[in-house]
Amino acid sequence: KQEVTQIPAALSVPEGENLVLNCSFTDSAIYNLQWFRQDPGKGLTSLLLIQSSQREQTSGRLNASLDKSSGRSTLYIAASQPGDSATYLCAVSTSGTYKYIFGTGTRLKVLA
Amino acid sequence: DAGVIQSPRHEVTEMGQEVTLRCKPISGHDYLFWYRQTMMRGLELLIYFNNNVPIDDSGMPEDRFSAKMPNASFSTLKIQPSEPRDSAVYFCASSLMTGQGIQYFGAGTRLSVL
Numbered sequence: 614k615q616e617v618t619q620i621p622a623a624l625s626v627p628e629g630e631n632l633v634l635n636c637s638f639t640d641s642a643i644y645n646l647q648w649f650r651q652d653p654g655k656g657l658t659s660l661l662l663i664q665s666s667q668r669e670q671t672s673g674r675l676n677a678s679l680d681k682s683s684g685r686s687t688l689y690i691a692a693s694q695p696g697d698s699a700t701y702l703c704a705v706s707t708s709g710t711y712k713y714i715f716g717t718g719t720r721l722k723v724l725a
Numbered sequence: 726d727a728g729v730i731q732s733p734r735h736e737v738t739e740m741g742q743e744v745t746l747r748c749k750p751i752s753g754h755d756y757l758f759w760y761r762q763t764m765m766r767g768l769e770l771l772i773y774f775n776n777n778v779p780i781d782d783s784g785m786p787e788d789r790f791s792a793k794m795p796n797a798s799f800s801t802l803k804i805q806p807s808e809p810r811d812s813a814v815y816f817c818a819s820s821l822m823t824g825q826g827i828q829y830f831g832a833g834t835r836l837s838v839l
């Protein structure tokens with residue numbers, strides 16, 4: 614059974630810092646991996662999607678990498694801003710489906 | 726497009742009552758997902774549909790839960806009878822098969838069962 618873990622559960626950093634959020638999964642037979650952002654009281658917004666054949670994806674200040682063999686993904690946020698404060702969740706889908714298993718998230722606070 | 730639309734945004738009901746949550750997916754999307762989010766269990770997939778057909782309902786917790794998708798633009802999640810442990814935020818999401826699986830979430834329905 615696929616399990617997704619995110620470390621740390623919470624993170625507080627000063628504005629301008631580069632930071633890394635971690636996601637690990639137990640079954641490497643994934644179809645793709647998504648990173649989402651969730652603001653308080655809101656739904657999830659997809660940030661980056663990495664297909665199983667890819668190693669990384671970039672969007673603006675965000676970069677996500679995938680290492681299937683070790684069951685890990687990282688989300689790198691460059692030059693963090695207070696507006697980046699949110700909960701970040703990773704999710705993996707099993708091979709050939711769009712059924713996602715979510716991690717419990719990392720709650721990020723960027724201090725001005 | 727207005728995105729995925731869920732209603733109501735908040736629902737407060739008493740134990741034993743029937744609750745119906747509604748979702749309108751993004752026009753043209755062929756996948757629809759229902760999730761439940763709680764502090765204890767995080768975000769869990771309840772059921773998902775492809776072209777209005779239920780594909781996997783293994784996440785539906787009990788027979789008290791049922792979901793339907795009568796057409797491509799509307800889905801419901803019903804709980805009957807509701808119990809306090811059903812209190813959670815319920816999300817609906819949709820995606821396009823050719824969109825690599827990117828999911829678009831609604832704002833959610835916060836359900837409180839007293």
